Structure formats: C-alpha cells, structure tokens
Amino acid sequence: MNQKPRIAVFKFTGCAGCQLEFLHLEDVFLDLLDLFDISYWKMVKRDNAEQEWDISLVEGGISTPWEIEEIKQIRKKTKFFVAFGDCAIGGCIPSIRNWIPQMESEELVYPDPSTIHSTKVLGIGEYVKVDAVLKGCPPHRDTIVELLKSALLKIRPRLRQHPVCVECKFNDNACLITSEKKACMGPVISAGCGAICPTLGRECEGCFGPMSNPNAAALASIFKEIGLSDEDIKRKFRKYAGMSPEFRLEAGH
Amino acid sequence: MEEKLVTVDYIARVEGQGAINIKIAKDGKVEHLRFRIFEPPRFFESFLVGRRYDEVMEIASRICGICPVAHQITALRAVENALGIEPSEQTRDLRKLTAISAHIQSNVLSMYFLSLPDLMGYESIIPMVKEHGEIVKRGLMLKKLGNDITDLIGGRAVHPVTMIVDGFTALPNKNKLLVMRKRLVEAKKDAVKTVNLFSELEIPDFTRRCEHAAISDPNEYAINEGRFMSTEGLDIDEMNYRDHIYEKQKTYSTALHSYIKNRDSFMVGPLPRVNINLKHMSDDAQDAAKQSGIKFPNFNPFVSHLARAIELVQNIDASIEIIDRLPLKEERRDVVSCRAGFGAAITEAPRGSLYHSYLLDNNGIVRKADLVPPTAHNANNVEKDMHAFVQTLLDLPLNEITLKCEMLIRAYDPCISCSTH
Numbered sequence: 001m002n003q004k005p006r007i008a009v010f011k012f013t014g015c016a017g018c019q020l021e022f023l024h025l026e027d028v029f030l031d032l033l034d035l036f037d038i039s040y041w042k043m044v045k046r047d048n049a050e051q052e053w054d055i056s057l058v059e060g061g062i063s064t065p066w067e068i069e070e071i072k073q074i075r076k077k078t079k080f081f082v083a084f085g086d087c088a089i090g091g092c093i094p095s096i097r098n099w100i101p102q103m104e105s106e107e108l109v110y111p112d113p114s115t116i117h118s119t120k121v122l123g124i125g126e127y128v129k130v131d132a133v134l135k136g137c138p139p140h141r142d143t144i145v146e147l148l149k150s151a152l153l154k155i156r157p158r159l160r161q162h163p164v165c166v167e168c169k170f171n172d173n174a175c176l177i178t179s180e181k182k183a184c185m186g187p188v189i190s191a192g193c194g195a196i197c198p199t200l201g202r203e204c205e206g207c208f209g210p211m212s213n214p215n216a217a218a219l220a221s222i223f224k225e226i227g228l229s230d231e232d233i234k235r236k237f238r239k240y241a242g243m244s245p246e247f248r249l250e251a252g253h
Numbered sequence: 254m255e256e257k258l259v260t261v262d263y264i265a266r267v268e269g270q271g272a273i274n275i276k277i278a279k280d281g282k283v284e285h286l287r288f289r290i291f292e293p294p295r296f297f298e299s300f301l302v303g304r305r306y307d308e309v310m311e312i313a314s315r316i317c318g319i320c321p322v323a324h325q326i327t328a329l330r331a332v333e334n335a336l337g338i339e340p341s342e343q344t345r346d347l348r349k350l351t352a353i354s355a356h357i358q359s360n361v362l363s364m365y366f367l368s369l370p371d372l373m374g375y376e377s378i379i380p381m382v383k384e385h386g387e388i389v390k391r392g393l394m395l396k397k398l399g400n401d402i403t404d405l406i407g408g409r410a411v412h413p414v415t416m417i418v419d420g421f422t423a424l425p426n427k428n429k430l431l432v433m434r435k436r437l438v439e440a441k442k443d444a445v446k447t448v449n450l451f452s453e454l455e456i457p458d459f460t461r462r463c464e465h466a467a468i469s470d471p472n473e474y475a476i477n478e479g480r481f482m483s484t485e486g487l488d489i490d491e492m493n494y495r496d497h498i499y500e501k502q503k504t505y506s507t508a509l510h511s512y513i514k515n516r517d518s519f520m521v522g523p524l525p526r527v528n529i530n531l532k533h534m535s536d537d538a539q540d541a542a543k544q545s546g547i548k549f550p551n552f553n554p555f556v557s558h559l560a561r562a563i564e565l566v567q568n569i570d571a572s573i574e575i576i577d578r579l580p581l582k583e584e585r586r587d588v589v590s591c592r593a594g595f596g597a598a599i600t601e602a603p604r605g606s607l608y609h610s611y612l613l614d615n616n617g618i619v620r621k622a623d624l625v626p627p628t629a630h631n632a633n634n635v636e637k638d639m640h641a642f643v644q645t646l647l648d649l650p651l652n653e654i655t656l657k658c659e660m661l662i663r664a665y666d667p668c669i670s671c672s673t674h
Contacts, residue, residue, distance in 0.1 A: 017318020026397040045377040105299035201422040
C-alpha cells in the first residue's frame with residue numbers, strides 16, 4: 001500500500017459517545033493506527049492537520065449557524081463522508097426539542113437567551129451530501145470496523161437494513177409484543193445492535209433509527225391495541241428519530 | 254514585559270468544545286480571562302418535560318457518551334426519590350459496580366489518553382505507541398476492563414440498557430462476572446503501576462486553596478449515595494441542594510457557572526473525593542496514597558491525575574468486594590404506582606458530583622427537570638484557578654504558557670457536552 005488513508009473525526013451537537021465507541025476498539029486500536037493515518041481528532045490529538053481527508057467520521061447534529069458553515073468546509077475537504085451515529089443522521093434524542101418553540105427551550109435554561117444562537121437540531125444530511133451512515137446511539141463497534149475495512153478494500157460495507165426482529169430470531173428471543181404485550185419498537189427499527197434490549201428482557205426503544213421501508217403506522221396501531229395512549233405512542237416515535245420521514249407522521253407534527 | 258494574549262480556539266484532548274482567551278497587560282496583570290465553552294447547548298431540561306418517568310434514564314443517558322452510567326443512575330435515583338421507591342440491596346450493589354466500572358473506563362481515558370501525553374512531552378498517545386508501547390498497552394487494557402464490566406452488566410459500554418426504575422431488566426451471568434473478578438485481581442498490579450507512574454511524573458507546582466466538594470458516606474467510599482459535603486463545612490442532603498447551590502450565566506459560555514450561596518466557586522472531581530473520603534478507601538488504596546509521597550488533603554489541581562490513579566486501586570478493590578457479596582438472585586419488582594412529587598439525587602460521576610432533580614405529576618410525567626453536571630460545577634473554579642496559575646507563568650514563552658493553561662483544563666478532565674446539556 002502506498003499511503004495510509006487519512007481519517008478525521010469531528011464532533012457537532014452530540015454527546016461524544018460515537019467517537020468514544022471508536023476509541024473503545026481497544027483490541028484493534030493499535031492495528032488501526034498501523035492501517036490509517038488519524039490526522040484530525042480533537043478529543044485525542046493536540047496537533048491536528050487541516051488538510052484533505054480520505055474519510056471523515058462526523059458525529060453530532062447541526063444546531064447552530066456556525067456548525068452549518070463548519071460542516072460545509074469539512075465536506076469540501078473530504079472524499080468519503082460518514083454520518084457517524086444517530087445525531088449526525090437526524091438529530092437523535094436532542095431533536096425531541098424540535099417540537100418545542102426554540103424561545104421556550106432557551107428561556108427555560110438560560111436567564112439571558114440573547115447570547116444563545118441555537119436553531120432546531122437537524123442531521124448533517126440537511127446541509128451536505130453524505131456518503132455513508134453508521135446507524136445507532138451509539139453505532140455498534142463491529143459496524144465501525146466493518147466500515148473501515150470496506151473503505152480499505154474499496155468495497156461496499158455490509159450494513160444492515162432489516163429490522164431488529166431478525167436479530168431476535170437469531171438469538172432465539174420470544175417476541176415481546178406477542179408474548180408479553182410490551183411496546184417493542186423492534187419491527188420498525190434497523191438491526192445492528194444484536195437485539196441487545198430484547199435479549200436482556202427489555203423492549204427495543206429504537207436507538208438505531210428506522211429500518212429500510214418500515215411500516216410505522218401498523219406498529220402504532222398494534223401499540224394502541226396493547227393499550228398505549230396516543231401520547232405514549234407519540235413519545236415512542238418522537239425519541240431517536242422523530243425527524244425522519246419514516247417516523248414523522250407517528251411522531252406528530 | 255510585553256502584553257500577552259493566550260488563545261486556544263478549540264482545546265484538544267478534552268471532551269467537547271471549549272476555548273481559552275487570556276489577556277495579560279504589560280504590568281503582568283490579568284486583564285481578561287475566559288474559559289469559553291462554545292459547545293451548542295442541547296436543552297435536555299426543556300425536552301425532558303413531558304416525558305414519562307420510565308424513559309428519563311434512557312434520555313438523560315444521552316447527555317454524555319463518557320459518563321452515561323452516571324447520568325442513568327442519578328436520573329433513576331432522582332425519579333425513585335420522587336416516587337418513594339427504595340431499591341433492594343442487590344440493585345444498589347449492582348448499580349455501584351456498574352458506576353465503578355464506568356469510573357475505571359473514564360479515569361483511565363483521562364489519565365492515559367488525554368493527559369499523559371502532556372506530562373511525557375507528546376502531542377497525543379499515538380506517537381507514544383512506538384516509544385512507550387508498554388504504557389499505551391496498559392492504558393488500553395485497563396480501559397477495556399472497565400468497558401467490559403459495563404458491557405457485561407449493561408449490555409453495552411456506551412448507553413447501557415439494563416438499569417431501570419427499581420431494578421435491572423436482566424442480571425449478569427455469574428460465571429462471566431467471576432471471569433471479570435479474575436481480571437480485576439490481575440489488573441491490580443497495573444493500577445499500582447499507574448499510581449507509581451503518576452507520582453513520578455513532574456507536575457506544575459501550583460496550589461490554590463478553594464472549596465472542594467463531594468458526596469460522602471461514613472461506611473464506604475461514596476459513589477452513588479451520600480451527603481454532599483465540602484472542605485469548608487458544607488454538609489447537606491441531596492434533596493436540599495438548591496437551598497445551597499445556585500447558577501449564573503456568563504455571556505461567553507453556554508455552560509452555567511455554579512456558586513455555593515454566600516461563598517464562592519468550588520471544585521468537584523477525583524481530587525475533592527480523595528481529599529474528603531480518603532479514610533474510607535481500601536487499605537491498598539490508602540497505602541498507594543501514602544507511598545506516592547503526596548500529602549492529602551491537597552489543593553494542587555494537577556494532583557487530580559494522581560487522585561484518579563489512587564481511585565483506580567480503590568475501584569478495583571471495591572469491585573471485587575461487591576462481586577463477592579452479590580447474591581445475583583432474581584428479584585420481583587413491585588408495580589410502580591405513579592404519584593406527583595419532587596425527587597433529587599447527587600452521585601459521583603467520574604468527573605465529580607452530578608445533580609439531577611425531577612418534578613413528576615400524577616401520571617408520572619416530568620413537569621420540571623434540573624440538571625447540574627460536574628463540569629458545570631467546575632467551570633467557574635477552572636477560571637479562578639487559571640487566573641492565579643497564569644500569573645506564575647509570566648516568564649515563560651507564550652507557547653509554553655498556552656500549553657500549561659491547557660494542561661490545567663485537562664487536569665479537571667472537563668466533559669463539556671455534559672456541562673451544556
């Protein structure tokens with residue numbers, strides 16, 4: 001190989017959990033350093049090169065005018081641009097506030113909101129072209145490795161589009177909806193986590209965002225049959241991906 | 254002397270987005286000093302309103318990717334206090350074990366990845382791999398141990414899923430927990446090596462007496478439960494926090510600044526914990542503290558690194574103790590009956606005392622949320638420290654003053670996303 005691919009990691013409006021998950025690849029971390037040139041990563045490095053990058057992993061949503069400018073600059077300098085985690089894809093949990101008037105949110109937190117310059121939280125795809133998405137809050141470590149491997153081999157990464165239900169079947173889990181009448185989001189949520197929650201006795205809350213082409217309306221009506229109120233159903237969909245076109249209707253306008 | 258401007262637009266090797274701006278006049282007086290947190294706020298206190306009591310833990314977790322466990326436990330305890338629920342001994346133990354595993358991960362991250370490069374003269378841990386491979390590998394191994402324990406109990410290390418109101422959705426496998434116990438026993442010598450490493454490295458000689466605060470319990474090294482106490486006599490119950498602590502907004506920071514009423518800024522974190530609770534640490538941790546040659550209580554913020562290392566020994570000992578006494582019995586949880594009420598909780602997150610409070614209505618819906626993460630507690634004190642510290646550096650060239658100021662910030666190990674929740 002002639003030159004190592006240059007990687008950059010950026011943080012926008014989010015919790016740093018996605019880049020942490022990258023840093024938590026302890027078993028292969030030293031190998032990754034052999035294969036990639038990590039040239040920009042504020043949380044890890046003091047000398048950060050403002051050059052062109054082969055791969056940019058961008059974590060966090062966009063919620064200030066400054067961030068809009070910044071994300072466009074990074075896109076310009078990047079060959080392969082990855083929305084790293086749910087916040088970058090569609091704002092994730094912080095996007096719940098998009099249903100509250102901005103002024104109300106600001107006045108609740110700050111005595112003087114005149115110095116705050118926040119907008120609604122949106123995914124980076126609203127502003128720039130995204131080449132790949134790593135779903136999850138946070139994305140599973142295996143999918144991070146899968147993406148980086150594919151980038152090295154210049155092939156399409158095998159990232160899942162099917163629902164969590166498939167992983168439940170792999171794990172031999174009884175269906176929480178049919179057997180326990182629990183309001184599990186699994187049927188409309190993208191796999192990739194290994195069905196962690198249902199395997200550990202808890203309904204899926206949807207932290208990997210919508211699967212490809214989900215039937216959210218059907219699941220919402222099942223929730224109603226189970227006994228959830230309209231408000232409860234709205235809360236279910238207005239959580240990790242309320243802004244997504246797939247869940248927008250059920251999340252309420 | 255010439256006028257000096259110390260400027261760092263985006264501080265490296267800390268979590269989140271912060272900057273330093275200092276102006277030192279010709280006569281050496283600090284004219285202007287800001288620890289400018291420009292991280293976009295996320296308004297958790299606004300959108301938690303209207304959510305159900307049983308999803309608060311899951312949402313609050315997303316405040317921070319480094320200390321999700323601390324936010325989960327604090328949120329759960331605050332909600333339980335509002336609902337009048339007292340979790341079982343096993344639940345409290347298992348929560349403490351999870352919290353400690355997150356402390357191990359976070360403290361090792363801070364010591365080895367974020368601050369060690371400063372103390373050994375590198376820009377990051379990456380170039381250290383070649384020349385100090387053994388140290389880097391030790392850091393990776395210790396961090397992995399913390400993560401693996403969180404993983405085992407919580408399903409995953411970042412935003413784990415099994416902790417709920419009044420219990421766990423699933424208990425960890427006993428045999429797998431015993432494997433962890435073995436690894437903890439083996440890691441003990443690496444923890445001692447970490448203490449030795451950080452007691453040998455040279456740190457700036459800078460002491461500023463200020464109020465240090467942490468939760469404290471007469472029977473154990475407090476992590477999840479205790480009274481909020483300080484070196485200046487503060488001694489309060491978590492439910493009365495707001496009678497004693499208030500916040501003020503600064504125009505240049507999206508993190509609010511904390512004050513103790515009628516007094517001043519204060520510090521939370523590993524150093525205040527060790528200062529206040531050293532006598533409750535394990536024998537080996539106390540020995541490690543003695544052998545480090547540093548005297549506690551100590552008011553040099555750079556001793557925080559050593560405090561983290563001593564805590565590593567304590568955390569390993571406490572984990573083994575908990576694993577040995579955990580019955581791991583399936584427990585029945587009572588059906589939660591909702592009622593209106595207010596609940597507050599303070600726990601020790603890796604970076605210091607973390608406060609959550611919630612007002613719930615009759616249906617268990619949040620009507621008011623009030624959160625103060627460790628870095629919001631510290632932001633004010635960081636500035637006070639830097640004000641005094643920078644005046645001891647005036648003879649140095651500008652790039653060294655800049656590095657030293659950054660090092661002070663990194664000694665606090667700020668979690669800036671938390672602070673601007």
